[in-house]
Amino acid sequence: MAQAEVRRRIMDAALEVFLRDGYVGAKTDEIAAAAGASKQTIYKHFGRKEALFEQIVLDRLTGIDEIFQDALRKLAAADDLEPTLREVARNFVHALTRPAHLRVRRLVIAEAGRFPNLGNAYFEAGPGRVHAALAAAFEQLAGRGLLRVEDAVLAANHFTWLVTSIPVNKVMFCGDEVTFRDAELEHYADSAVRVFLAAYGVRVGDQPAGQ
Amino acid sequence: MAQAEVRRRIMDAALEVFLRDGYVGAKTDEIAAAAGASKQTIYKHFGRKEALFEQIVLDRLTGIDEIFQDALRKLAAADDLEPTLREVARNFVHALTRPAHLRVRRLVIAEAGRFPNLGNAYFEAGPGRVHAALAAAFEQLAGRGLLRVEDAVLAANHFTWLVTSIPVNKVMFCGDEVTFRDAELEHYADSAVRVFLAAYGVRVGDQPAGQ
């Protein structure tokens, strides 16, 4: 039963070629060569180039957010907010700046015009889910008087983009060879948390859970 | 002397086709048809498809930041910080969410792998320049005791991404048919300013220009 293994080899090779050349620029012959497979086999498994592309991108989407779910559960239950939030932020920035993630992000953006449903699916499974989970955590924290949050989803957006925008946008334009040192990423995370808490944290003198 | 006019017609048509189909997907025949020009003329003017593409993108870069320069000069000299900052933010978010800008942004990101110099040039001429100008304004404001800013470039990044990230990222993934109502955009701008000032504004009881 080597079927699954061949299929995986094809998908891995195809992902690499699609990431490098884009959907139109990728050649099925090259994918076959890179996979060490026959073009015939590819078409047996996936039917059309489009289907292969969609399968691959969708495949990369499953479980994007699971990495954060436990961190966010911990966050919602945290008593010591600032260090926990800082940990979440560092978590975020490290995970989201991994080349494996950013290259897919670039590819999806690039092909969002040709595959609108893929763009939507990516946004839904990625930022959408993360924002929702983060907003839920913020609401719990607000309920416990540890955060002053009026619009939790907005706050989740602010947090996420504060943490990740600088490195992510740089890579979007300047390619994958841009890398960041850990200290740099953590500086982004920490300063984002500082800004976030200045706006949404409770300060001495505030009423416990007021808006 | 219709030379310049034909050239412009070609560039306009080519931009449209490139934006719709990407670099590889765009067909020179189609560009010629859309421009009402002959393919021969295109190749007389630009030589190769790559050169045409680069010219067009570079052409869209000139003067990106000029829109903001006067607003930022006004900001640096402002006495009443919050409303001025809010005006700048609304300015930003309206300008950057114009389809004409976002589609080019998507295109550049999409082709950053194939044209690395274009990605760099875009980042330099766009976000780079804006961040630099904004940072200069923040430093002046900090010098006048109206802002508490340690790292002005970081603060400029925070401001910019706080203001624009939500709509910009949505469009990146979900295509150009996503539009925003003015009220929505201004809500993003205002809430971004609120967060920014909570972190970087001076509060009663702060020493005049302290860190």
Place this chain on the structure above:
DNA sequence: GAGGGGGTGTACCGTACGGTACTGTACTGG
């Protein structure tokens, strides 16, 4: 009114790519 620069239209060339057909082969189960 001859000449030339800049343009259009079209036919064309070479190549390359998505997708298919065909052959041969290794493995697997009965």
Place this chain on the structure above:
DNA sequence: CCAGTACAGTACCGTACGGTACACCCCCTC
């Protein structure tokens, strides 16, 4: 030992695209 299946390899088809060549045209200038 046989049948079936999944695969590699390769040749192939049709089409399409980047780029060029050629014929013709308009307009301006001397």
